[in-house]
Every structure is written in structure tokens, then in C-alpha cells.
Amino acid sequence: MPKYIIWGTYCEDVLEKRAPYRQAHLDGLAKQKESGVLITIGPTKDITKVFGIYEAEDEATVRQLIEDDPYWKNGIWTEYSVKEWIQAI
Secondary structure: OOOOEEEEOOOOOOOHOOOOHHHHHHHHHHHHHHHHEEEEEEEOOOOOEEEEEEEEEOOHHHHHHHOOOOOHHHHEEEEEEEEEEEEOO
């Protein structure tokens, strides 16, 4: 199955603004991880970007997962890109 990397950007004042949506966001990510579609995801140390690796049927599936996430729906993630990734090692 293809793998995809995602890079995204957080809004300003993310620590305060994410609070109402954080648990729903984490619960959704846990379900994705359990299903095997999400390999890993997390913020950069400075909390300006998010990076993730997905394993999915196609790019549209990954985009749908991102756009269904409470962080996207509520403006915590402000933009993202998805690229198919070839794991060399």
C-alpha cells in the first residue's frame, strides 16, 4: 500500500486555540493509528508545523482524514500538503 507524508502549518497561539479540540483530535488520531492508516504524526518542537506519515489506498483518503480532523475544521491547522513517499530504508 502507498505511503504518504504530510506537512502542515499551525495557527498562531496554537497552544491556547487548540484546547477545546485537543481531545477529539487525539481520539481521532488514535483510531487512525489502531486501523493502521496512520504510521506517525506530531508537531515540530517549535509547534509551527505538523509532520505525519500515512499508509493508505490513495492520496484522497489521506486528504479526507486531514480535513475531517477537528484541528483542520477549526483552523488549528491552517494549510497542509500531501506527497506520496517512497521508503528507501
